[in-house]
């Protein structure tokens with residue numbers, strides 16, 4: 001491995017060109033660490049920036065921004081279900097029999113959409129919460 005000395009060419013991230021470019025070493029921190037470099041392209045003098053580190057930072061930023069997704073809340077589901085139905089609401093009763101997509105009117109929770117039927121239980125989306133109710137009794 002060649003020794004790093006003032007006047008030698010080295011690859012560094014240029015703060016002005018925003019690219020990994022060939023730079024000339026201007027000052028050394030010690031035998032192994034470069035302090036200052038001069039860009040061979042734009043002639044700007046700046047602190048040495050490890051080119052491999054700057055690329056790693058870039059990929060990490062890109063990843064976090066692309067994974068951001070929209071969170072759907074219960075009220076979003078309720079609003080969507082209510083606007084997509086033409087069914088009339090029916091009062092909820094433990095003795096009633098409901099099926100998927102039915103609109104029920106609960107005395108305590110208000111209007112809700114039946115999204116799932118499991119034997120004698122129905123899963124209903126209300127304005128602020130999803131409830132498991134009993135039917136077919």
Ligand SMILES: [Zn+2]
Pocket residue numbers: 014015016017018021039040041042043044
């Ligand atoms: Zn430059």
